[in-house]
Amino acid sequence: NVCRQTVSHSVSLFNEVGLELLLHRDFAPGREPFLTEEQQEEIKQLVLTTTPAELGWDVASAWNTKLLQSYVEKHFGVSISREALRKLLHRKGLSWTRPTYTLAKGDPDRQKNFEKQIDFIKKT
Known part of the structure; x- marks a missing residue:
C-alpha cells in the first residue's frame, strides 16, 4: 500500500x-501536533481529576468531546476536532465509558423526620 x-x-x-x-x-x-505534550497531559489530568461542573463549564458530571473541544479552544487557542480529541485521549490510555454515579450517604436525622411525616400522612 x-x-x-x-x-x-x-x-x-x-x-x-x-x-x-x-x-x-x-x-x-x-505534521506537528496541534497541542504540545504538556498540553496533552494537562487535558488528560483535567479529564481524570475534575468535572465540567466543578470548572463552571456545564452542569454535566463527566467530560465529553464537545465540552473538551470548547475547553481546548478557549484555553489553548487551538481548534481541534472531536475525533482528534477522542484519539488523543485514547493514545493517553483513556477510553469512553458511561458515567457512574455514587449516591450520597443519607442523613439519619432527615430520614427519621421523613418517616414521621410519612406516618402522619398515612394516618390522615
Whole structure:
C-alpha cells in the first residue's frame, strides 16, 4: 500500500546514497501536533481529576468531546476536532465509558423526620 511516488523517491535515495539512508530515518513523518505534550497531559489530568461542573463549564458530571473541544479552544487557542480529541485521549490510555454515579450517604436525622411525616400522612 505504498504510492508510486514514494517508491520512486526511495529508489532514487537508494541509488544516490545506498541502503544506509533508507534504514536510518531521523525525522518524524507527518505534521506537528496541534497541542504540545504538556498540553496533552494537562487535558488528560483535567479529564481524570475534575468535572465540567466543578470548572463552571456545564452542569454535566463527566467530560465529553464537545465540552473538551470548547475547553481546548478557549484555553489553548487551538481548534481541534472531536475525533482528534477522542484519539488523543485514547493514545493517553483513556477510553469512553458511561458515567457512574455514587449516591450520597443519607442523613439519619432527615430520614427519621421523613418517616414521621410519612406516618402522619398515612394516618390522615
